[in-house]
Amino acid sequence: MRGLTRIFPLPLSPFQLSKADKGLMLLSFTLAFCELFNILGFSTFKINNVLMACLMAVSSLIYGLFRGARFNGLYILYFVYLFINVALTNPPAVFQSWLRLGLFVVLLLCVAPVLQNKAMRKFRMQCFKYVMLLGVPLSVISFACYFLGINFIWSDFSHDVTVGGVFSGLFQNSMLLGPVSAVSSCYSFWAYYNTKSKWWIVLFVLCIGVCMFSSSRSAVYGAAVGCMSIMLFANRGTGKRIRQMLVVGIVACATFPLWQGALTGINQKNAANELMGEYGSRTEKFEARIEEFGSSPVFGVGFAAINPHGRDAYNPRTGVVEPGSSWLAVLSMTGVLGFMFMLAIYVNAFFAAKRCASEYGALFAGLIAYLAFHELFEGYMLAAGSALCFISWLIIGVASDLKYAETD
Template sequence: MSERVYFLIRAFSLLFVTILLLSNSFFFDLSAIYYAVIFGLVLIHFFLSTNALKSLDSMLVFFLLACLLSIALNNVPSFFQPYSRLFVFAGVVFLLTNIVESKPFNLFRELVFKYLIQFNLWICVLSVVLMVLGIHEGRKIDEYNNLRPDFAGLYRHSMVLSAMCGIATLSVFHFLRVYRTKVLRILLILAAIISFIGLIQSGSRAAIAGFFLAALVYFYILYRNRLHKFLTILFVFVFSIVVTFPLWEKNASFVLSKFETKSSDLQYGSRDIKWTQRMEEFSSSPIMGIGFASVDIHGQDDFNPENGIIEPGTSWLAVLSMTGVIGFLIFLIINYRAVFYLIKNSVNETNVFLLSILILILFYMLFEGIVFASGTLLCACYWLLLGRINIQKNNYSK
């Protein structure tokens, strides 16, 4: 690969990460620009990869076909815009996953993942610091013109910040294993503490539980042959949280109230209703589902008939209800092979880091419908992570 092509791909990766983060920020809505950038970059990378395309990933191709057939074989209401949404989703998959492989594509994905991890850490830290300093409160106004209790920081929604703070904290764990400079390690420890405060402050129970599960797996794999050290780290971590609880109890008031009242993290209706609705939709069309990016308009779940926006309440059951058992089985295989590879090759610390992020997102997807939400940051993170894992697999197998 020439230096010119490398420079272009580096510039494109920075452009993409910048637009992605701005389009999901507290202040901007650059969705239209984001979609244009996606398809522009797909076309450019195909041009750069002329005669250099290595392969197609059959499972990802079959998954897109299952999504397409779920629309074609169902009478999906037009206001859901299923074909338009599938077109955008396919663009995300082609750009960020390993559905198409070439050196330009893989380099782009590797750089995007690197920059996204780094920029996200800064955003999460700044979100908390700006809140503490009183510069940016990070809370939005609800439909009743009241200040929402959940903390969104510099991101558009608290649910986004919570998951991204979890990823940021896991990233610091990995950086602490890589960097040995004393000053840098002190700064990283401070960044981990601040990111963890952001995770608690944003108030997503799914993200908090997913983070603890991911952190447990991360440290267990790293120290599985040194059980005493693993138990020591676990004890110190739990002890630190308990001892310092009075210091951050105020910041945890929102999430604690949610545990007490069992309120939902979602905007529309309760999660129980959404899960029940997804299963009812699956029962009505178990083979091919009810259609990509749609819900049963006669069901209990809310949707916006003007723009077709839905909140499925879970990614796993959304795949099941929308694409049926065929799409769901393919989706399971896609995730199984990623998890299996990372666990099998967990002697590599980068693999352990990637596994921890994947566990957090997969758990989070039990409670949030991000998998088909093409314009969202977490959707991009998930599909990009699968692409990054495949790059790791290719590099590690050489």
């Protein structure tokens, strides 16, 4: 890690480690590695979600509960509400709501700011660094794979352009490549913005390029939202913000012929969806979530569940659903009360990052802006077994921790 920072310099981060934190580094790396390994297209097996939950529980016990961590009251109230939600709504057994809620709670205990002490804040920051240490190279290698004709996309996703792009690089499908490369793009852009190292601008171009190759519209637009937000929050002077945004806009327009070809997959996806007469199945999913919310606006239809007799489909064997939108899923599954809790969590994390004097404040404020946008169109916010859910709550966790950056 130290050798890499000489080649790819970064600002000094809060929550610095000491020689006594080797165990913390190993555990955080193991967790980050396992999460990303599970979404690689060439991996021949998947690490079981229960084993991942055990790893997270061990981390929470060792660095949280055993070291006298304080509980975050907002999250405890949220957990209590979710348990009441499942008890009152009693979703059909096929959705395994109790099991999924248990996994969700374990995930948040580990990577969200539920347990507060110095050790847990170090653990979350280090885990995020390792996610980026792995995510950026995986994105860059996937960029090279595009030109080498290497594509590890799983067969279920390899033909239908209306479901996702047909290129996924090292990942199982394009809807995983897109978000990982989008977060990597934001991280690389922030690193270049703060260090002016030529290496980081090269990595940014490669990461945003492969994000375009993934044909994930929400990831590409979300990356743009994230990068512009980073630039906005990194500058305190209004005049400097406007000048830099104008420069970025002019450069983007001037170089459009160079990167226009990378948008081919997105254009094909749009054309295919319009030809089918529906702007993607996502529209139907949005309508299904709105109908479910209308049928039970206070408590929703139940955590990790949908209306089994509604218009949306689900896997009858596993109970897995694709809600189409995280924010609408929170509304339909947990009702207006659950939505208010989630909104409070995001607002608190955003302002904790925005008010942080460290350079990392702008990074995490920008990443939360990216998440808030991307999760309008992708439904992983409550999906504890998803690597995207893990990354999103890790971002929220570190962003919220930044309120302690000066005191730690």
